[in-house]
Amino acid sequence: MAATLLRRLQPVLALLAAVAVLVVGAPAAHAKPDDEGGTKTLRAALESAAKGHIEAKNKLEASKKRQITLGVTLKQARQQATQLESRVGEIANRSYRQGRFNTMTLLLNSTSPDTFMERALRLDQMAQVDGKALTGYHDAVTTAERATAALDLEIKEQANQVKVMAKKKEQAERALASVGGGAVAGGFVSANSPLAKAAPRNSDGSWPKESCTVNDPTTSGCITPRLLNSYNQARAANFKRYTSCFSERSSGEHPKGRACDFAAATGGFENVNASGGDRTYGNNLAAYFVKNASRLGVLYVIWYRQIWMPSTGWRSYSGSGGPSATHTNHVHLSVI
Incomplete structure (x- = not known):
């Protein structure tokens, strides 16, 4: 009985042996x-150093991009302020010469209602133009001041990130050494x-x-x-x-x-x-x-x-x- 069973199992055992040879012998x-x-x-030290360096480099590059944008903003604001300076000077000189009383006198001395209305309209138009000029000049100066302050901060940020990058490089080199x-x-x-x-x-x-x-x-x-x-x-x-x-x-x-x-x-x-x-x-x-x-x-x-x-x-x-x-x-x- 056992011999008969063994004979029947021999093909299966042979197949298993062949598979084992293939698995063990194969590269x-x-x-x-x-x-x-x-x-x-x-590995933890290298990961920390590499990641810190990459993050600092990204921040440095982002700061440089912001610096370029701020530089353009500052240049445009200064140009606008320069263009309006002469207009602002004219407004200041006229206000100093005439004053509020002289403006009212100019209206009261009108010879007719039509003349009064014409002068009032001109003064109103002049006031609107003056107001726009003064507002524009103020905005340009304010923008330039803010851009200058922001540029100073970006320069400090860049210096800080350069230090971080140097520190992370040193950390990596120390770990590898x-x-x-x-x-x-x-x-x-x-x-x-x-x-x-x-x-x-x-x-x-x-x-x-x-x-x-x-x-x-x-x-x-x-x-x-x-x-x-x-x-x-x-x-x-x-x-x-x-x-x-x-x-x-x-x-x-x-x-x-x-x-x-x-x-x-x-x-x-x-x-x-x-x-x-x-x-x-x-x-x-x-x-x-x-x-x-x-x-x-x-x-x-x-x-x-x-x-x-x-x-x-x-x-x-x-x-x-x-x-x-x-x-x-x-x-x-x-x-x-």
Whole structure:
């Protein structure tokens, strides 16, 4: 009985054994990289530094735009005031010479009712013109004074944001220095990288706050609209190799839906350092994200033992372990 049952099960057991061989023996092409490199504390410090620098830069640029607008307003107000100065001077001189009594005398000395009405009408018209001139001059002077005061505030705001940016750069460099993240020559930059379609910004130029609200096209998880734009733009630029974005982790940007890992090899996240055409692919993709950092809201890019941040440029950066930890088999992108 047992022998008969075993004979019947042999084809099934053989099939299961074959499947097991295929699964175990096949390369883990789509296995997700195990971390983003560095410690949780280091990643938090880098995120804070990068985000603070980007926000300060946005505020600086917004202030400069307001400064330009205020400069135009100030110039126009001063021109208007200058044009009205002679008219205001005439009104002042006439008022000083004639005074209220002489104006009334001019009306009372009219020789006829018609003359009286004619003079009254002219005086009324003159008063209206004078009133408009005086009001316009007052408004122009007031506008110029307010614009000047606002310009002074913008200059102070810009100086403050420059200090913030310098502080955040120092913070990032200090964090990277703790793991040997010194400056590197060149980095991954290409002037020939295509331009990406910019992600939406607020009216003041800042980045809107986003959460994990849209379906991740690479996993069953979610990502932010801004990251989805980066993913779509990269694919539109012909970077179409295997990508994985959302994943459950204890820290980093992936569980927040703000990071993607782009495999360098055509077969996915292979457990080898990218070389040849695969490395060129990774170089070009990293350069593409750097070229479009301000359009996509890039927080940082990691590739081949280097990290790029808006405040520092390319710096050496490497986790300990295999190609996933050192980012030599995939490009990591985080957005704000």
